[in-house]
Amino acid sequence: MTQLDHQVHSIGPEVAGSRIFRFIAFLYGIAAYLVFFVTVLYAIGFVMGVMVPKTIDTGAEAPVFRAVIINLLLMSLFAVQHSVMARQQFKAWWTQFVPKPVERSTYVLFASLSLLLLFWQWRPLPTVIWEVENPDLAVTVVTLSFAGWVLVFTSTFIINHFELFGLSQVTDHLVGREAAPPRFKTPLLYKFVRHPIYLGFIIAFWAAPVMTVGHLLFAAVTTIYIFVGIALEEHDLVELFGDEYRQYKQRVSMLIPWRRSV
Numbered sequence: 202m203t204q205l206d207h208q209v210h211s212i213g214p215e216v217a218g219s220r221i222f223r224f225i226a227f228l229y230g231i232a233a234y235l236v237f238f239v240t241v242l243y244a245i246g247f248v249m250g251v252m253v254p255k256t257i258d259t260g261a262e263a264p265v266f267r268a269v270i271i272n273l274l275l276m277s278l279f280a281v282q283h284s285v286m287a288r289q290q291f292k293a294w295w296t297q298f299v300p301k302p303v304e305r306s307t308y309v310l311f312a313s314l315s316l317l318l319l320f321w322q323w324r325p326l327p328t329v330i331w332e333v334e335n336p337d338l339a340v341t342v343v344t345l346s347f348a349g350w351v352l353v354f355t356s357t358f359i360i361n362h363f364e365l366f367g368l369s370q371v372t373d374h375l376v377g378r379e380a381a382p383p384r385f386k387t388p389l390l391y392k393f394v395r396h397p398i399y400l401g402f403i404i405a406f407w408a409a410p411v412m413t414v415g416h417l418l419f420a421a422v423t424t425i426y427i428f429v430g431i432a433l434e435e436h437d438l439v440e441l442f443g444d445e446y447r448q449y450k451q452r453v454s455m456l457i458p459w460r461r462s463v
């Protein structure tokens with residue numbers, strides 16, 4: 202029995218195959234994507250401190266120790282949700298309950314909700330660690346941070362935006378098309394670094410003209426999390442693609458494009 206067959210059996214063939222189910226699954230995928238999209242836009246404003254009601258440096262203050270603990274808990278919740286739900290073993294287990302075509306959308310929805318909770322409950326720690334006083338240099342740093350976000354967004358399209366955020370899966374299911382198996386790819390930027398999306402996040406989080414204790418905590422913890430995430434992701438990618446990925450690791454660097462790719 203294939204995984205798809207198994208899935209269809211677990212939710213009942215009539216239900217999974219029915220047109221109404223396919224359509225509801227599609228609408229759910231679109232809704233999850235919209236929640237994700239709003240969350241990412243909010244994240245840009247939250248980290249850059251622009252255009253949103255509550256940023257990384259605003260909101261109700263708490264005593265330092267309490268603020269640090271609350272912020273660490275919020276980031277841990279996101280990290281655990283995001284890493285555990287991305288593992289193959291977890292996916293194999295929970296697709297017994299969540300229909301496979303909407304598994305990715307559900308993952309995206311949960312990740313977005315845990316980020317929205319973080320933005321909402323984040324406690325600012327406004328003590329300034331550094332401040333770029335030269336206006337030209339400050340603009341350059343803001344531009345660099347924005348470039349980090351552009352790198353994140355562009356890289357998702359280069360690797361496969363619609364599959365990453367669950368839209369391809371619900372569309373394939375809607376039209377009765379078999380989902381394409383995962384393929385190893387090294388398009389464009391992926392020829393220079395293995396993780397351009399994560400590189401973009403690191404740039405976006407650290408390039409701050411005004412760096413507060415709260416922002417530094419966020420940047421430091423997310424950077425550590427990115428390195429843990431890379432280790433987990435590469436472990437899965439080696440399992441999935443074997444020697445192809447092992448050779449890719451040897452010839453292309455992780456985050457800093459200092460080795461030339463073949």
Ligand SMILES: C[S@@+](CC[C@H](N)C(=O)[O-])C[C@H]1O[C@@H](n2cnc3c(N)ncnc32)[C@H](O)[C@@H]1O
Nearest residue numbers: 356384385386387391395396397398399400438
């Ligand atoms: C959020 S994306 C991050 C991709 C990459 N780590 C980056 O920073 O650009 C994670 C998904 O991309 C997939 N992925 C990462 N590198 C890949 C590659 N070279 N080819 C195909 N899929 C890849 C992983 O299996 C995972 O499902």
